[in-house]
Amino acid sequence: ETGVTQSPTHLIKTRGQQVTLRCSSQSGHNTVSWYQQALGQGPQFIFQYYREEENGRGNFPPRFSGLQFPNYSSELNVNALELDDSALYLCASSDGQRRSYNSPLHFGNGTRLTVT
Amino acid sequence: QKEVEQDPGPLSVPEGAIVSLNCTYSNSAFQYFMWYRQYSRKGPELLMYTYSSGNKEDGRFTAQVDKSSKYISLFIRDSQPSDSATYLCAMSGGGNTGKLIFGQGTTLQVKP
Numbered sequence: 001e002t003g004v005t006q007s008p009t010h011l012i013k014t015r016g017q018q019v020t021l022r023c024s025s026q027s028g029h030n031t032v033s034w035y036q037q038a039l040g041q042g043p044q045f046i047f048q049y050y051r052e053e054e055n056g057r058g059n060f061p062p063r064f065s066g067l068q069f070p071n072y073s074s075e076l077n078v079n080a081l082e083l084d085d086s087a088l089y090l091c092a093s094s095d096g097q098r099r100s101y102n103s104p105l106h107f108g109n110g111t112r113l114t115v116t
Numbered sequence: 117q118k119e120v121e122q123d124p125g126p127l128s129v130p131e132g133a134i135v136s137l138n139c140t141y142s143n144s145a146f147q148y149f150m151w152y153r154q155y156s157r158k159g160p161e162l163l164m165y166t167y168s169s170g171n172k173e174d175g176r177f178t179a180q181v182d183k184s185s186k187y188i189s190l191f192i193r194d195s196q197p198s199d200s201a202t203y204l205c206a207m208s209g210g211g212n213t214g215k216l217i218f219g220q221g222t223t224l225q226v227k228p
């Protein structure tokens with residue numbers, strides 16, 4: 001069974017730039033969620049995708065956007081990067097269904113983004 | 117006030133000790149409760165997953181949920197140096213978003 005994989009592992013960007021982070025779901029999982037984890041904090045929910053549609057969103061501005069592809073892989077895009085966007089970005093997959101949450105999330109090792 | 121409160125520690129114990137990690141929460145709609153372990157430079161790894169109140173045991177780990185007190189615990193028996201990590205509690209009300217609310221995480225160090 002292949003786990004959740006994320007790329008790249010580390011990234012350095014300049015304020016104002018745009019970034020794309022990638023995630024491959026654990027095999028058999030059709031739901032992908034993205035989380036932001038600041039240093040010393042717990043992860044914060046950005047959004048979830050199910051069957052290529054956004055299925056829930058946390059308190060993040062529209063410059064955070066995403067995509068899910070037919071093979072259930074996913075991208076997180078962040079435009080107009082700010083210094084506070086520096087964090088570990090985690091992707092998690094689950095075998096969820098749209099109307100219920102009964103499957104735990106399995107996380108990748110994340111992408112460490114530094115904005116200078 | 118945060119929805120989920122967790123003492124960040126750090127917590128330092130000798131090898132073989134029993135460790136108790138706790139979280140409190142304010143949202144009575146939470147029904148699903150999880151504990152994740154996160155090693156440095158790694159993603160969170162699911163340890164325990166429980167629904168509603170009660171206890172669940174898996175090897176050296178026991179999770180307890182007391183919904184009446186809005187309090188959850190994770191106990192680690194016979195702690196090992198390999199248990200040194202950050203432990204995150206997480207919870208959800210279910211529904212269709214898959215959104216988990218995490219605590220801040222407690223850093224645990226088990227000394228040989």
